Amino acid sequence: MSDLINEAFVSMLSDEPPMQLTVDGVYRRGRRSAHQRRVFTIAGLSVVMAGTTATAAIAFQGSGEGIAPSAGTRTSAAGSTPSGTPRALVLEIPHCDGDGRATDPHDEDGSALPDPQRAAAAVLAAAPSIAPGRSFRLVTAERDDTSPKAAGIPRVRIIFDVGTDEGVGSLNMEILAQKDGTPAQRAASDLAAKPFSNCIPAVRTDFPDGSVGLAYTAFGTGTPSDTVQHVYYYATGMDINAGLFLEYWHSTETTRALPPVTTMPLTPDEVLAIARVVADSR
Amino acid sequence: MEGAAMPDADADEAGFREYVQARMVRLRRIAYLICGDWHLAEDAVSVALAKLYLKWRRASEADNLDAYVRRVLVRSIVDERRRPWRRESPVGFPMTGAVAPADEPEDRLAVRAALAGLPARRRAVLVLRFYEGLSVEETAAAMGTTSGTVKSQTARALTTLRELLPRDLARITGGPDE
Numbered sequence: 001m002s003d004l005i006n007e008a009f010v011s012m013l014s015d016e017p018p019m020q021l022t023v024d025g026v027y028r029r030g031r032r033s034a035h036q037r038r039v040f041t042i043a044g045l046s047v048v049m050a051g052t053t054a055t056a057a058i059a060f061q062g063s064g065e066g067i068a069p070s071a072g073t074r075t076s077a078a079g080s081t082p083s084g085t086p087r088a089l090v091l092e093i094p095h096c097d098g099d100g101r102a103t104d105p106h107d108e109d110g111s112a113l114p115d116p117q118r119a120a121a122a123v124l125a126a127a128p129s130i131a132p133g134r135s136f137r138l139v140t141a142e143r144d145d146t147s148p149k150a151a152g153i154p155r156v157r158i159i160f161d162v163g164t165d166e167g168v169g170s171l172n173m174e175i176l177a178q179k180d181g182t183p184a185q186r187a188a189s190d191l192a193a194k195p196f197s198n199c200i201p202a203v204r205t206d207f208p209d210g211s212v213g214l215a216y217t218a219f220g221t222g223t224p225s226d227t228v229q230h231v232y233y234y235a236t237g238m239d240i241n242a243g244l245f246l247e248y249w250h251s252t253e254t255t256r257a258l259p260p261v262t263t264m265p266l267t268p269d270e271v272l273a274i275a276r277v278v279a280d281s282r
Numbered sequence: 283m284e285g286a287a288m289p290d291a292d293a294d295e296a297g298f299r300e301y302v303q304a305r306m307v308r309l310r311r312i313a314y315l316i317c318g319d320w321h322l323a324e325d326a327v328s329v330a331l332a333k334l335y336l337k338w339r340r341a342s343e344a345d346n347l348d349a350y351v352r353r354v355l356v357r358s359i360v361d362e363r364r365r366p367w368r369r370e371s372p373v374g375f376p377m378t379g380a381v382a383p384a385d386e387p388e389d390r391l392a393v394r395a396a397l398a399g400l401p402a403r404r405r406a407v408l409v410l411r412f413y414e415g416l417s418v419e420e421t422a423a424a425m426g427t428t429s430g431t432v433k434s435q436t437a438r439a440l441t442t443l444r445e446l447l448p449r450d451l452a453r454i455t456g457g458p459d460e
Contacts, residue, residue, distance in 0.1 A: 002412050005443075008393040009315050009413040019310065021324050023302045027295070029328055030335025 110154025112177040112237035112282070116141035119281040120158050123274055130273045131266055135163035139170070139249045158278065161248045161258070162265035168258040169265035170249040173242045173278065183234035187212040190232065205272065211235040211279070215268030218244070224260035231268050233275035237282075240275045298338050301347070302331055309355055315409045316402060317359050330355040352424040356410070360403050360425075396446035404439035407432060 120141035127136045139159040156175040161168050178186060184206070191202060191214065205213040211234060218229035224247040233240040247260040266274075306327055313323035333354050334341060341350055397405060403425075410421040411432075422432045 004389065004393050005397070005408060005412040008390050008397055009409065011390055012315060012394060012397075013311055016311070016314075017320050019307060019324070021306060021310070021328055023299050023306075026302045026306070026328060026331045027299060027335070029332040030298070030338075032332075034336055 110143070110145065110177045112179070113143065113154060113156045113175055114238075114278055114282045116143050116156045116158055119156070119278045120160075122277050122281040123158070123160070126274070126277045130277070131162070131270045133164070134265060137161040137163070159249050164261055164265050166259070166263075167261040168248040169261045170245045170247065171242060171266060171271065171274070172245070172249065173240050173275065175238055175240050175278065177238050178234075179237065183210055183212045183236060186239060187214055187232070187234045190214065190234075203268065205269075207276075211276070213268070213272040213275070215272070218264060229264050229268070231271040231275070233272055233279070235276075235279040238279065240278060242271050242275060244271060294339055294342075297342055298335060301334075301342070305348070305351065306331065309351065312352070312409060312414060313355060313359055315413055316356065316406045318398065322359075326355055326358045329358055349420065349423050352410070352414075353426055356406055356424050357426055360406055392447050393443070396443045399446050400439055400442055404435055404442065407435045408439050408443075411436060 120138050124136055124138065127134070137160060139161055141156075141158045143154065143156045145154045154177060158173045158175070160171045162171055180186075181189070187204065191204070202217075203215045205215070207213070213234075214232040216230045216232075218227060224245075227246050229244040231242045231244065233242065244264045244266060246262065246264065248258040309327045309330065310320075310323050313326045314320055317323055317326065330351055334351055341347055344350060397408065400408070406425065407421060410416045410424050411418075416424065418429045418432050418436075422429045425432060425435075427435075
């Protein structure tokens, strides 16, 4: 059997394309990572200092009113006024090559997942109030119980093209059931984990219901095909991993090219509001 | 401080470049066999080697530098399912049978298709064991897990593979020959 497997693997490499990666490219990427690490280390120290100052100010006032997550002052903020200043505690977290590891998805039957069609319909209904001025076109809403990407764990994918005055971007939400841990624990675990790609900062938002959002700064080359912004939402029983893109979602149904956008079609708060609609559709 | 470990001398840079030049093709093949997408594979190699750069001075003095790089690479790919999300066709393994040479033996085609149906983590174990030729212990190091887990993952992968193979071929292949 091992010989057969080895031969199959070797055979799979028969159509190997030329290597695009160069030694210089790797070296430059390494230097960029080193530079980012230094920048974020400095930023982290600044945030710690700012946080210390803010904590002292709150203590001086002798009131907990300003601490939104525990006081519950952000009720519906992500759903009704996404573009306004969030009232919840928002932390700028330098996230760089941590030593932790993301928790694995854990769910045998996917019963915690939303119904994809119902969730997509709920998003379309809420879209005008969440993201006024943007148009939504549903690309796909499906459940996949055998995804290799999710190691065979059930998941739901909901994808929208999002139109703006400028062009069309897209929003991809991949929803994984999570039985283990609280949303806060899972968010903390992901933050401590090593990022797959570049070292990028994240903004954490704690909602009064215990759910948590992590919005990463967009990264990539800045070109429509190679730029992405990730927004993760951790709720009871499931996580939503959302990706925002500067161009429409390429699919077999899309027969014509649509003009891209130069800024993300949605803000992270708007994505979180949409994620909350999906979660609430269960 | 980690930042102090980055190469800052010509010798370090030359050593790093030499290592990358010598290994990146092989690493890309490993990555491709696990993820099934040449672009993702190349990106994963780029990420892994960029991480290596950050620790080059210390890592280059380690006994088994390849083991370290393999570990970073494999974890990057396997963990990718929960990390920043890629613009990709997420269902199925892109290389499934479609690009097989016309004269490919039928049994090999069947094994290729069956390998493509495995979850990434199990496929990674098989790639490391049967393509890279690593021992159970070396595979465990690359996967960041224990030898026992590698053994059980290998057994499960082979069982799954046998279930996915056409009945005749599954009978020929018999039990795991570890």
